[in-house]
Amino acid sequence: MKNIKWIIGILVVIILVVVLSNGGDKEQSAQQTEGPIKIGFIGPLTGDVASLGENALIAAQLAVDEINANGGINDRTVELIAEDGSCSGKEASSAAQKLISIDKVVGIIGGLCSSESSAFTGILNQSETPGISYCSSAATLSDAGDYFFRTYPSDAYQGVFAANYLRNEKMIDKVAVLYVNDDWGAGLKQSFIDTFKNLGGEVVLEESFEKDERDFRTQLLKAQASGANLIYYLGFDQGAVSAIKQRDELNVDLPMFGADPWDDMTIWNDVASISEGFGYTVPHTTDSQSFTSKMADVGVSEVSVCASQSYDTMNIFAQVIGQVGTNGSDIKDALYDVQYQNGISSQNISFDENGDLVGAEYVVKTIQDGQVVEL
Amino acid sequence: MDYIIHLFILIGIFSILGLSLNLVIGYTGLLSATHAGFYGIGAYAVAILMKNTGMNFFIALLLSIVITVLSALVIGVVLSKFKDDIYALGSFGFAIITYGLMLNLQGVTRGPLGIPGIGRPELFDISFSTNLTFLILTLVLAVLVWWMTRYITRSSYGRVLQAIRENEKTIQFFGYTTYWYKLSIFMISAGMAAIAGALFATYITFIDPSSFTLIESIFMIAMIILGGLADNRGAIIGVIIMILLPEFLRFVGFPTEVAAQMRQVIYGLMLVVMMLYRPQGIYGKFKF
Numbered sequence: 001m002k003n004i005k006w007i008i009g010i011l012v013v014i015i016l017v018v019v020l021s022n023g024g025d026k027e028q029s030a031q032q033t034e035g036p037i038k039i040g041f042i043g044p045l046t047g048d049v050a051s052l053g054e055n056a057l058i059a060a061q062l063a064v065d066e067i068n069a070n071g072g073i074n075d076r077t078v079e080l081i082a083e084d085g086s087c088s089g090k091e092a093s094s095a096a097q098k099l100i101s102i103d104k105v106v107g108i109i110g111g112l113c114s115s116e117s118s119a120f121t122g123i124l125n126q127s128e129t130p131g132i133s134y135c136s137s138a139a140t141l142s143d144a145g146d147y148f149f150r151t152y153p154s155d156a157y158q159g160v161f162a163a164n165y166l167r168n169e170k171m172i173d174k175v176a177v178l179y180v181n182d183d184w185g186a187g188l189k190q191s192f193i194d195t196f197k198n199l200g201g202e203v204v205l206e207e208s209f210e211k212d213e214r215d216f217r218t219q220l221l222k223a224q225a226s227g228a229n230l231i232y233y234l235g236f237d238q239g240a241v242s243a244i245k246q247r248d249e250l251n252v253d254l255p256m257f258g259a260d261p262w263d264d265m266t267i268w269n270d271v272a273s274i275s276e277g278f279g280y281t282v283p284h285t286t287d288s289q290s291f292t293s294k295m296a297d298v299g300v301s302e303v304s305v306c307a308s309q310s311y312d313t314m315n316i317f318a319q320v321i322g323q324v325g326t327n328g329s330d331i332k333d334a335l336y337d338v339q340y341q342n343g344i345s346s347q348n349i350s351f352d353e354n355g356d357l358v359g360a361e362y363v364v365k366t367i368q369d370g371q372v373v374e375l
Numbered sequence: 376m377d378y379i380i381h382l383f384i385l386i387g388i389f390s391i392l393g394l395s396l397n398l399v400i401g402y403t404g405l406l407s408a409t410h411a412g413f414y415g416i417g418a419y420a421v422a423i424l425m426k427n428t429g430m431n432f433f434i435a436l437l438l439s440i441v442i443t444v445l446s447a448l449v450i451g452v453v454l455s456k457f458k459d460d461i462y463a464l465g466s467f468g469f470a471i472i473t474y475g476l477m478l479n480l481q482g483v484t485r486g487p488l489g490i491p492g493i494g495r496p497e498l499f500d501i502s503f504s505t506n507l508t509f510l511i512l513t514l515v516l517a518v519l520v521w522w523m524t525r526y527i528t529r530s531s532y533g534r535v536l537q538a539i540r541e542n543e544k545t546i547q548f549f550g551y552t553t554y555w556y557k558l559s560i561f562m563i564s565a566g567m568a569a570i571a572g573a574l575f576a577t578y579i580t581f582i583d584p585s586s587f588t589l590i591e592s593i594f595m596i597a598m599i600i601l602g603g604l605a606d607n608r609g610a611i612i613g614v615i616i617m618i619l620l621p622e623f624l625r626f627v628g629f630p631t632e633v634a635a636q637m638r639q640v641i642y643g644l645m646l647v648v649m650m651l652y653r654p655q656g657i658y659g660k661f662k663f
Contacts, residue, residue, distance in 0.1 A: 084635035115581075
């Protein structure tokens with residue numbers, strides 16, 4: 001019993017000493033002047049959406065390697081420090097706090113999930129550290145304070161775009177909405193439904209499903225019985241494949257329409273033959289070809305959603321830090337004025353007064369003769 | 376320094392959860408997995424009251440305790456009829472139900488979108504907006520909870536609870552209606568969990584259902600089993616280890632590609648090793 005207490009005591013002391021020696025040495029002004037410029041990265045590196053997080057991390061690291069190969073920023077190299085946010089508020093807030101107060105990062109790339117970003121925007125504002133999310137799309141993040149930006153469009157835009165397209169160009173009157181019950185699905189669904197109803201359309205069915213759901217037969221039959229002209233499906237790759245196959249098995253003759261997670265060739269390699277006329281919206285990307293080949297060079301065969309935004313985000317930080325140095329509040333001010341050209345995720349990237357991406361552009365892609373075609 | 380303060384705040388919040396759960400699991404011997412549910416109900420109640428009515432944190436805190444205790448009454452009325460493994464299974468069910476409600480009662484909880492922008496507590500002119508002042512508030516409430524659990528467990532009421540744990544039939548034979556004891560300690564423990572939830576919501580200033588899953592209950596159970604059941608010091612030590620260990624592993628310096636995965640593997644392994652070495656926990660007086 002005595003031994004145990006000693007061991008625990010020593011463990012706690014060691015942990016405190018390690019943590020303190022790493023960063024306890026006074027709150028020196030956050031502005032570093034020598035050594036590498038440190039940038040933090042937060043995303044889910046474990047858990048359900050780890051594949052997206054890892055993909056985005058590799059993309060950000062790719063940008064860092066390119067910047068360093070070109071001489072760094074103002075003759076200083078860039079160091080990327082990644083922490084796991086696990087898509088959870090508690091984890092992400094600890095990760096952000098550690099990056100800011102121990103590593104003294106100049107800025108943070110992240111988080112990926114909106115639940116991660118929402119949990120540390122307060123920390124960003126308090127510590128005057130700018131953060132740019134490459135994937136968080138929750139509409140509420142627009143009000144997250146001065147130090148939070150994002151290169152990924154708010155859900156509000158995609159829902160509005162999809163509703164306009166379906167109502168005005170495809171003349172759809174009645175739609176059945178199936179959505180994954182997470183922050184992304186629920187947020188996007190709401191902005192879609194609001195716009196669609198405003199345009200005079202009717203939402204005849206609204207059904208949620210869980211992320212790991214693979215059986216959509218009930219929802220599909222309900223959709224058919226509801227008299228809808230089209231099924232708007234908001235979900236990820238695995239589920240989408242199941243839903244499309246089950247629709248075919250059940251002979252539900254309603255076309256389906258999806259959102260950006262459908263821009264994943266693993267889906268269409270599998271089910272393109274039974275998806276004639278389906279479509280989906282996806283943020284407009286300009287130079288995906290060269291980016292895909294660069295990612296392939298570092299061993300990533302499938303570039304997932306948000307990877308190009310992560311790559312651009314790192315380059316935006318580099319551009320701004322090159323102009324104004326490493327002071328957090330200067331970087332923040334410069335970000336509101338930034339004009340980033342020739343991005344991968346979009347041609348011009350700039351932020352509005354909420355830190356949201358300006359002028360998010362979407363395109364519609366459809367499946368024709370077993371091929372994905374951009375309209 | 377902010378990072379250290381942040382960790383101490385988390386330790387404070389989870390100490391409240393550990394101490395209160397220890398009353399049910401450690402002292403009364405009821406393996407409850409519903410604790411994260413009450414933690415969540417407390418957090419949501421405070422967040423909704425503060426956001427929608429602009430209510431002061433401390434009034435919202437009191438109301439959230441009342442709301443949580445009432446929901447514990449509803450759940451406890453059913454659960455207290457059970458014991459042992461059936462009790463555990465029933466509490467699993469309620470944990471899933473509370474999570475499902477948080478996720479699907481979208482009109483109230485905003486579902487998976489969560490509630491952002493919850494304010495920090497204020498009392499007259501004092502604002503607990505900096506982390507240091509928030510830490511002090513957390514510690515004051517944690518000490519209060521510590522003192523209450525100490526008082527409860529040393530009272531005659533607490534001795535009946537421990538007797539229920541050791542042999543429920545015998546204590547019934549002496550004329551104690553164990554049903555009421557099990558129900559009341561369950562409600563007290565839930566009320567304390569609401570305090571932790573209120574602190575969590577106003578500290579992170581954002582909550583969504585993913586913070587209050589069944590897994591979070593398991594995490595709390597692991598904390599107090601590791602520290603040792605039926606001992607307040609054990610609960611605190613367990614919390615300190617479970618919070619600091621994964622943070623410590625951030626500094627070990629694994630290569631970036633595998634760091635996150637290695638952290639979880641080593642964290643899990645260390646817990647397994649500790650349990651092998653000392654199955655009754657560090658301070659444990661009782662094990663299942």
